[in-house]
Amino acid sequence: MSLDLTLPTLSAMDEARRQIEICNACRYCEGFCSVFPAMTRQKAFADGDLTQLANLCHNCRGCYYACQYTEPHEFALNIPAVLAEVRVDSWERLARPQALARLFQSHGVAMVGLLVVILAWFFWAITALRPETGAGFYAYLAHNTLVAVFVPAFVLPLALIALSLRDYWREVGGGRVRLSHVLHAFGSAARMKNLSGGHGEGCNFEKGDRFSDRRRVFHQLMMYGFLLCFASTASGTLMHYILGWEAPYPLLSLPKLLGVPGGLMMVAGAAGLGWLKLKADPALGAARVWGGEMAFVLLLGAVALTGLGLYLVTGTGFVGPLLAIHLAAVMVLFLLMPFSKMVHGFFRLAALVAEAGKPAPASGGE
Amino acid sequence: MKDWPEIFDLAVVGGGNAALCAAITAAQQGASVLILEGAPVAYRGGNSRHTRNFRCMHKGPMFPLTDAYEEEEYIHDLMLVTKGKTDEALARLAIRSSEKCLPWMMAQGVRFQPSLSGTLSLSRTNAFFLGGGKALVNAYYNTATDLGVKIAYEAQVTHVHRDGDLISHLEAEIAGRPVTVKARSFVLASGGFQADLDWLARAWGPAARNFLIRGTPYNRGVVLRDLLDQGAESVGDPTQCHAVAIDGRAPKYDGGIVTRLDCVPFSIVVNRDGDRFYDEGEDVWPKRYAIWGRLVAAQPDQVGYALIDAKSIDLFMPSVFPAVKADTIEGVAVAMGLDPAAVRRTVTTFNAACRPGPFHPTELDGLRTEGLEVPKTNWARPLDTPPFYGYQLRPGVTFTYLGLKVDARAQVHTAEGPIRNLWAAGEIMAGSILGQGYLAGFGMTIGTVFGRIAGKEAAAHVA
Numbered sequence: 001m002s003l004d005l006t007l008p009t010l011s012a013m014d015e016a017r018r019q020i021e022i023c024n025a026c027r028y029c030e031g032f033c034s035v036f037p038a039m040t041r042q043k044a045f046a047d048g049d050l051t052q053l054a055n056l057c058h059n060c061r062g063c064y065y066a067c068q069y070t071e072p073h074e075f076a077l078n079i080p081a082v083l084a085e086v087r088v089d090s091w092e093r094l095a096r097p098q099a100l101a102r103l104f105q106s107h108g109v110a111m112v113g114l115l116v117v118i119l120a121w122f123f124w125a126i127t128a129l130r131p132e133t134g135a136g137f138y139a140y141l142a143h144n145t146l147v148a149v150f151v152p153a154f155v156l157p158l159a160l161i162a163l164s165l166r167d168y169w170r171e172v173g174g175g176r177v178r179l180s181h182v183l184h185a186f187g188s189a190a191r192m193k194n195l196s197g198g199h200g201e202g203c204n205f206e207k208g209d210r211f212s213d214r215r216r217v218f219h220q221l222m223m224y225g226f227l228l229c230f231a232s233t234a235s236g237t238l239m240h241y242i243l244g245w246e247a248p249y250p251l252l253s254l255p256k257l258l259g260v261p262g263g264l265m266m267v268a269g270a271a272g273l274g275w276l277k278l279k280a281d282p283a284l285g286a287a288r289v290w291g292g293e294m295a296f297v298l299l300l301g302a303v304a305l306t307g308l309g310l311y312l313v314t315g316t317g318f319v320g321p322l323l324a325i326h327l328a329a330v331m332v333l334f335l336l337m338p339f340s341k342m343v344h345g346f347f348r349l350a351a352l353v354a355e356a357g358k359p360a361p362a363s364g365g366e
Numbered sequence: 367m368k369d370w371p372e373i374f375d376l377a378v379v380g381g382g383n384a385a386l387c388a389a390i391t392a393a394q395q396g397a398s399v400l401i402l403e404g405a406p407v408a409y410r411g412g413n414s415r416h417t418r419n420f421r422c423m424h425k426g427p428m429f430p431l432t433d434a435y436e437e438e439e440y441i442h443d444l445m446l447v448t449k450g451k452t453d454e455a456l457a458r459l460a461i462r463s464s465e466k467c468l469p470w471m472m473a474q475g476v477r478f479q480p481s482l483s484g485t486l487s488l489s490r491t492n493a494f495f496l497g498g499g500k501a502l503v504n505a506y507y508n509t510a511t512d513l514g515v516k517i518a519y520e521a522q523v524t525h526v527h528r529d530g531d532l533i534s535h536l537e538a539e540i541a542g543r544p545v546t547v548k549a550r551s552f553v554l555a556s557g558g559f560q561a562d563l564d565w566l567a568r569a570w571g572p573a574a575r576n577f578l579i580r581g582t583p584y585n586r587g588v589v590l591r592d593l594l595d596q597g598a599e600s601v602g603d604p605t606q607c608h609a610v611a612i613d614g615r616a617p618k619y620d621g622g623i624v625t626r627l628d629c630v631p632f633s634i635v636v637n638r639d640g641d642r643f644y645d646e647g648e649d650v651w652p653k654r655y656a657i658w659g660r661l662v663a664a665q666p667d668q669v670g671y672a673l674i675d676a677k678s679i680d681l682f683m684p685s686v687f688p689a690v691k692a693d694t695i696e697g698v699a700v701a702m703g704l705d706p707a708a709v710r711r712t713v714t715t716f717n718a719a720c721r722p723g724p725f726h727p728t729e730l731d732g733l734r735t736e737g738l739e740v741p742k743t744n745w746a747r748p749l750d751t752p753p754f755y756g757y758q759l760r761p762g763v764t765f766t767y768l769g770l771k772v773d774a775r776a777q778v779h780t781a782e783g784p785i786r787n788l789w790a791a792g793e794i795m796a797g798s799i800l801g802q803g804y805l806a807g808f809g810m811t812i813g814t815v816f817g818r819i820a821g822k823e824a825a826a827h828v829a
Binding site: 066 | 409415416418477480495496497501507508620626680688
């Protein structure tokens with residue numbers, strides 16, 4: 001007869017519940033970010049409560065370094081890691097189709113790589129169908145073809161994300177959405193208030209127990225760069241349809257004025273975030289998705305870099321192949337939006353909106 | 367140790383708040399400093415890593431403090447808890463200096479909570495560290511490192527070698543290897559002796575072996591004992607330690623803040639035999655909190671059981687371990703290993719003695735029992751609403767009072783006079799000021815004030 005002495009392993013959710021209950025009995029970290037006031041609202045945590053806390057957490061790691069209960073202490077708290085696990089689980093669970101989400105979580109890097117290659121070939125191939133007339137990019141790819149391919153590739157993932165967010169809202173018990181809650185959430189995101197460390201000196205992501213604003217800066221370069229690039233594309237589309245002014249656009253035009261700085265910011269942001277990720281302790285994040293997250297950062301960097309590259313090689317024979325690669329990268333970014341780290345933005349905003357709508361936390365403290 | 371000088375200007379024994387304040391202050395005045403921290407890196411900081419706030423005098427609003435908290439009110443609060451067992455001159459020195467400490471702490475990287483959403487409204491008297499004591503300790507270690515202070519972890523000082531009125535060197539074990547540490551001056555900031563159960567048992571009797579130690583397991587008082595054996599003057603009562611009633615399931619050492627239980631005023635508390643033994647509603651936090659460790663310590667097996675019903679379970683801070691829960695009071699008794707009949711009898715008697723009236727959980731509401739030998743004088747409501755809950759209580763030791771006597775320059779004395787190059791700061795000398803009782807955040811005040819004095823004096827001595 002043999003005895004099975006292995007301890008049952010807790011699911012991420014159960015482990016988060018164990019840790020959060022200890023954390024909630026301490027409350028020393030109140031003031032670091034929105035997770036802690038949100039935590040003090042209850043004593044017992046339903047799965048939805050934990051999902052909400054996990055999506056409020058920005059993985060700044062300040063609470064880990066301040067915690068007197070991290071290993072080797074027997075309570076073995078590691079709040080940033082366990083919330084990262086629950087967070088990734090929630091994106092995966094609420095994504096649809098789920099099978100694709102699971103595949104991405106386990107094989108994200110391979111999936112991104114393979115898709116970029118396949119789509120690049122695809123775009124290269126359809127340039128064979130290129131129109132007789134057309135200037136700039138449209139000499140390679142008809143505008144209508146581009147639209148026909150990209151509109152569904154953009155709208156469909158967004159629709160899937162909207163469905164996920166609806167499920168998220170149900171799971172965390174979000175109430176009626178008010179404009180003030182939305183504005184509050186966007187205000188927090190715009191300043192990355194939750195990565196300020198509570199005192200404006202940033203987080204402990206990459207320098208151990210020392211604070212640094214680097215992650216905040218690089219993240220905002222990425223986010224605002226992405227938004228500028230998005231605005232650039234949107235302005236191009238409007239100019240195309242409303243003004244009948246087709247690409248290519250000169251330097252002093254809205255698409256370029258928005259896109260070039262946006263692209264440069266994204267490249268800097270991607271390089272910075274990738275670099276910080278290499279310096280950060282992987283044990284304080286969701287270890288199993290480290291590769292996928294890195295791939296996502298690099299994909300964003302690649303989108304921006306190839307976009308800027310296209311501007312540089314205007315008029316040369318490189319435009320064809322580079323355009324194929326750029327469009328493929330953009331399409332992969334869009335198509336994988338519901339499954340990649342890209343969803344963190346949507347979930348985080350939803351969490352911030354839900355938080356803004358919750359009642360003020362109960363009081364406590366020794 | 368290869369980059370160590372042959373002889374340091376200052377060797378600091380200990381690695382908590384007071385030690386770090388001394389080291390930083392001396393290093394800022396140009397001294398070469400070594401910190402000998404007995405714990406490994408993960409447990410550095412002594413009991414400071416479990417602390418949360420700093421009690422601070424101030425004449426008007428001063429971030430993060432509201433209103434004013436002036437010297438006379440502060441000393442009055444101290445007199446209340448110590449019942450006069452304090453050196454008033456030293457106490458006033460600590461209180462007056464605390465106001466200047468706050469900006470100094472911030473300049474060294476310590477961050478404070480803007481305000482606290484706590485029930486205690488301590489935002490007037492106490493400044494709360496953002497992230498708690500370990501965040502404070504981290505900030506100080508970073509500042510010390512940037513100043514060039516050397517830090518040895520797992521460095522247990524075994525003997526402070528006294529040569530007449532001077533200390534010549536320290537004998538220590540660093541990571542298990544014997545080392546002689548030479549320095550021109552020395553600051554002792556190695557805490558109390560509460561982690562030495564044998565010492566506690568000698569002072570308290572064998573019951574002390576059932577005590578839980580809330581703080582670091584490294585405060586074993588080795589250096590304190592060594593100095594007392596060499597004739598250093600002492601203060602404080604060797605038989606006394608500060609104990610509170612904490613969750614009986616807490617770890618033997620280092621359970622810290624989360625092990626506290628705030629349920630007592632809304633409970634009835636019985637002992638191993640199912641009998642009540644003290645008025646659970648005697649007073650509000652924190653006075654009540656501080657006496658229950660001693661009360662439970664005096665019960666058989668040093669254990670108590672708080673019983674509560676569904677009406678009151680949400681009236682206090684969450685506990686680290688869930689309460690024992692059952693549909694009947696007998697069920698709770700059985701689950702906690704008590705005699706259900708005895709507990710039932712106590713509860714029935716108690717319930718019969720409760721009188722109707724308004725219940726106010728946040729103030730002394732005078733809702734009292736009638737006719738009980740052990741009354742409950744506030745918040746007395748019958749236990750009649752299932753489910754019922756129970757928590758086991760045990761004494762949790764926070765600190766000891768016995769320590770070294772120091773003067774206003776933090777200097778250590780023997781019967782023959784001062785030891786010229788030896789200073790003490792923090793819990794090892796706190797008994798000079800806090801001879802009895804407990805005042806939230808005052809330990810950190812003493813540590814910061816006397817740490818800075820000791821560091822300054824030591825630097826001046828070698829300059």
